[in-house]
Amino acid sequence: MTEQQREASEDAVMTRIGQAIILLHAGDREEARNRLGDIWNEIGEEGPALHRCTLAHYMADAQDDPADELAWDLRALNAADGLRQEPITLPLPQPHSAVRVFYPSLHLNLAADYVKLSRPEAARIHLARARAATDALADDGYGDGVRAAISRLELRLGTGPDADPRPTPFPGQQ
Structure with missing residues (x-):
């Protein structure tokens, strides 16, 4: 995969995260949670830190259970810490x-x-x-x-x- 293809793929992930965030802000928490969950399953714990941080931050907001919200917010913080070691485009x-x-x-x-x-x-x-x-x-x-x-x-x-x-x-x- 070329650098340009990799960047286009990463942009597509951020676009999909953004679309789920729009659903969340519109009040469709369940659909936002489902879409963010699908993206998380694709990128996983080792995906780009910016994607994980952004996704986890908003996934926390989509949770109904405070313990689940905490778990996602902790993932977001962990991913933000990973941003320091990772190249950012x-x-x-x-x-x-x-x-x-x-x-x-x-x-x-x-x-x-x-x-x-x-x-x-x-x-x-x-x-x-x-x-x-x-x-x-x-x-x-x-x-x-x-x-x-x-x-x-x-x-x-x-x-x-x-x-x-x-x-x-x-x-x-x-």
Whole structure:
């Protein structure tokens, strides 16, 4: 396979992932989950890290069970870590530094997963990692949205500079 054929094939995978994401955002979680699952079966655990990271990130959003969501978010984080060792064919001047922009959102998602699973300490750890990684975010709508979501979860967990020292209890806690 030539380099051009490989890149075209990778673009086709990202297009298919994008189509499944459109279904997810339109509310068809089951069909999105099915399509993302089919793509995951094709690319597997050893597929390109960018594909695995993107797919796992959105597959987590398509889950109904918080434990399944956590498993997919952990796969996304693992794949993002793999992006550092893998060549990236993105049209960016410094593609490996662009990988850093994934971490605030990935850790925020993990923190939210742990909240759903009533694991506040794990949630706080990932929330702190999300906050620490925000320097990679641009001052744009996406960056502002991620920072705002981090702040909201910090308030809920009683962490961060503006937090109430009396955090909201988790279900089952007094």
